Amino acid sequence: MLPKDTPSNLTSWQQEADIYWKKGNYTKAANLYEQAINTQSNCKSYYWQLGLILLLQGKEEEAQTTWLLGIADGEVEEVEQWTEELVQVLTTEANRQAAKEDYAVAWTIRQHIREIHPTDIHNLLHLIYLSIGIENYTAEQLNEYEIITQLKNSKVEELDQNLLLHLLNKLLVHDPINLSSIEFVSVAVQKIEDKLALVSCLIPPIYQIAYSFAELGVARKYTEILLNVVPENQEVLRTMAQFSTELTEYSLGLEYAQKSYALSKKIFEKVIDYHSVCRSLIALKGCDxxxxxxxxxxxxxxxxxxxxxxxxxxxxxxxxxxxxxxxxxxxxxxxxxxxxxxxxxxxxxxxxxxANSQQINKYRHKLSQQKQINSTKKTLKIGYLSHCLRRHSVGWITRWLFTYHNRDKYEIYAYLQGAENRNDSLQQWYINQATKAHVYGIVGTEMAEDIYEDEIDILIDLDSITLTNSCSIMAMKAAPIQVTWLGWDASGIPTIDYYIADPYVLPENAQDYYPHKIWRLPQTYVAVDGFEVNIPSLKREDLGIPSDAVVYFTAQRGFKCNPDTARLQMKILKEVPNSYFLFKKFGESDILSELLIDIAESEGISSDRLIPIEEVAREEIHRANLGIADIVLDTYPYNGATTTLETLWMCIPMVTRVGQQFAARNSYTMMINAGITEGIAWSDEEYVEWGIRLGKDEKLRQEISWKLRKSKQTAPLWNAKQFTREMEKAYEQMWQRYIDN
Incomplete structure (x- = not known):
């Protein structure tokens, strides 16, 4: 008989124990099972349950002793059977605890399962998953548990496919850089039956690795692993094309882009893939x-x-x-x-x-309601959205606006994309400067909602179409006024209200074909107080250039290289004795070198006068290296932008060819706003004439350098404080127009 103070009916006392157990009253549940064991010591399940309850109380040694007592008197076959029963009890409870989100308890239970069955792959996968969740995971666990070996030896049908997929995703989010993670993923992907689900699960964290962790090489390694199991998946091919091109392996990027394009059937697929083809081609060959x-x-x-x-x-x-x-x-x-x-x-x-009608309608409804409420507000909330508020051209320039903003009149909000795992001192500076900063991964979807909840008055897009995620956020229209500035030309997105320009960077008739209202600031659309400059890594003697030689230099990336402009540059070089042409080497720039050499030889110029130089790791050194040049020759139809600012800050004369589009007028507006007109060419002929004149006239070069040094005290380009006041005035006027309409 059961003890007098326990229920006489077996089912009812177990139900009572179960109620205590699930309510967390482990002491009463344990008492019931202890009494049951005293009454029916041959019922092994009581030992399993009592040991589990003791484990839940944190009494691990007592739990193990209880289980051993239950097993001690059995034959080999009985012990095996009882062990399986115990594991099943522990597994059921581990799952229950995980469902309650008591992950630490579930992890502890599964550790005991591992002690009993160290090669149970299902349990090992759960252990890794739970370890990541409770933040006690280390990459050594993969080796300690021998999980990769166990996974290799497991049959596909033995594995919980959903668990393995979720673990792959979680591992890539939590610890993607470790070599053990890469090895695990390379084995695990081969065990997944649903390949489309595999791609959908892994591509987002792979992009996070590339752009939030800033580990492009690691991201491509994972993509290669995927490609081995889905060699004709377009999503994976596109990703390989993108990463390879960004890693300056342009030929490989082109190969993958072409493979993906060949598989495209619908017109929008062809557009997406052929864009990738163009991207790789331009990077590889310049604009030939x-x-x-x-x-x-x-x-x-x-x-x-x-x-x-x-x-x-x-x-x-x-x-x-x-x-x-x-x-x-x-x-x-x-x-x-x-x-x-x-x-x-x-x-x-x-x-x-x-696709987002409900969310967009919510924004529109609230904005229309708030318009009258906000008409008298004194402090405007300005939001800046970008993936470049870091050590990047946009980051170097925008910091002056953050520095000089009037905090009595403006609250400054920053929405930083691709920043979640990035270790960047300038990014941290932006976070510290903002009234409020939001940090996202590269595939974050909550930005529009955050902008809406922050009740931003004017949202400034610094990316234009350089990041498609930014485009989708601007298209949601979560702020009443939306503006594009700095990052690129106007995006064309219908929800953008204004595009910031100046009197020079766009032609007078530009409003005739621009979809957005062009807001021209009175002098310049960009200004800085200067740049940090380090010690140069380039010396003339190291490059074999005589000290009395004239050095021409182009600081642009390879995809701005245009054969027509290169030919003009070679014509200049031909007419200036003892002159050399330095250009930056980017990745597979042997092809670009060959292009320049071919053009030079066709103009009768020895290839010895063309000198490729390696890209340097930090911008401060690049700026110092500009000092090796006597004249910088700009590119066309896509000018320099930040590189032009840096050139002018270093007081180096330059020649630019002015065109009609925004990209062909950046250097023009910057030179004008730095106080010089020497070197501004309105035709190919003028470009060559200025290049020759500056090469032959040392005195003129000195005069221009002197003017640039003097301009640092007076020119609009170097007065970021005044520029900020002009931007703020524009914001005030935009807001007033919004309220009045």
Whole structure:
């Protein structure tokens, strides 16, 4: 008989014990099981349950002793059976605790299962998953548990596919850089049956690794692992193309882009993939004839897309924003480029609004309600959205605006994309400077909601179409006034209200074809108080350049290299005796070197006068290295921007060719706002004439350098405080217009 103070009915006392157990009253539950064991010592399940309850009380040694007592008197076969029963009891409770989100308890239980069955792959996978959740995971656990070996030896049908998928995702988010993680993933992906689910699960964290962790090489390694199991998956091929090109392996990037394009069937797929082809081609070859043809073909694809106007693009709509990104590198056709960009943006907007109608309507409703309430507010909330508020061109320039903003009149909010795991001193500076800063991964989706909840009055997009995620956020229209500034040309997104410019960076008639209202600041659309400069790593003698030689230099990346402009540069070099041409080497720039050498030889110039130099790791050294140059020769149809600012700050004369598009007028507005006109060319002929004149006239070069040094005290380009006041005035006027309308 059971003891007098326990229920006489076996089922009822177990139910009572179970109630105590689930309520966490382990003492009473344990008492019932102890009494049951005293009454029926041959019922082994009581030992399993009592030991588990003791374990839940934190009495691990007592728990193990109880289980051993239950097993001690058994034969081999009985012990095996009882062990399996014990493991099942522990597994059931571990799952129950995990469902309650008591992950630490579940982990402790599974550790005991591991002691009993050290090779149980299902339990080991759970252990790693729980370890990450309770933040006691270390990469050594993969080796300690021998989990990779166990996984290799496991049959696919033995594995919990969902568990393995979730663990892969969690591991890539938590500890992607470790070599053990890479080895684990390389084995695990081969065990996943649903390959589409595998790709969907891993691609987002892989992009986080690339851009939030800033580990492009590791991200591509994971993508290669995926590619081994899904060699014709377009998503993986596109990712490989993107990462390879960014790692300056341009030929490989082109190969993957072409493979993906060959698999494309729908017009929007062709547009996305051929954009990737153009991207790799330009990076590999500069804007040569083949690239020009590729851009023209991409334009035809875009025209077909716009004509068809597909209404169900899903996530592809976001990617289409950047589909005409490289047009300004290949041609100076402002009106034509902006028209197709705006048409594509309108198509993306239609699809995005259908997919997010409830959220967008919520924003619109609230904004209309708040308009009258906010009409008398004295402090404006200004939000800055970018993935570049760090050691990046945009980051170096925007910091002056953050420095000089009037905090009595403006609250400054920062929305930093791709910043979640990035260790960057300038990024941290921005976070510290902001009234409130939000830090996201590269694929964060909550930004629009945060902007809405923060009740931002004016949202400034610093990315334009350089990051498609930024485009989708701006398209949601979570702030009443939305502005594009600095990062690139106007995006064409219909929800953008204003595009910041100045009297020079856009032609007078630009409003005729720009979709946004152009807001021209009175002097310059950009200003800085200067740049940090380190010790140069380049010396003339190390490059074999005589001390009395004239050194021409171009500081632009390879995809700004245009054969027509390169030919003009070689004509200059030919006419200036004892002159040399330095250009930056980027990745597979042997092809670009060959292009320049071919052009030089066609102009009768020895290749010895062309000297490639390696890219340096830090911007401060790059700026110092500019001092090796006597004259900087700008690119066309895509000028320098930050590189021009740096050149002028270092007081080096330069020659720029002015065009019609924003990208072809950056250097022009900066030179004007630095107080010099020498070197501004309005035709190819003037470009060559200025290049020759500056090369031959040392006195003129000295005069320009002197003017640039003097300009640091007076010129608009170097007066970031005054520039900030002008931006703030623009914000005030934008706000007043909004309230009045």
């Amino acid at each position: 004839e083949k690239v020009q043809e590729a851009v023209e073909y991409q334009e035809k694809l875009l025209q077909s897309l716009v004509t068809e106007s597909p209404q169900k693009l899903g996530g592809a709509a976001i990617r289409l924003y950047s589909s005409s990104f490289f047009f300004p590198y290949a041609r100076d056709c402002a009106e034509k480029n902006i028209k197709i960009r705006s048409q594509v943006a309108e198509l993306c907007q239609q699809n995005l609004e259908k």
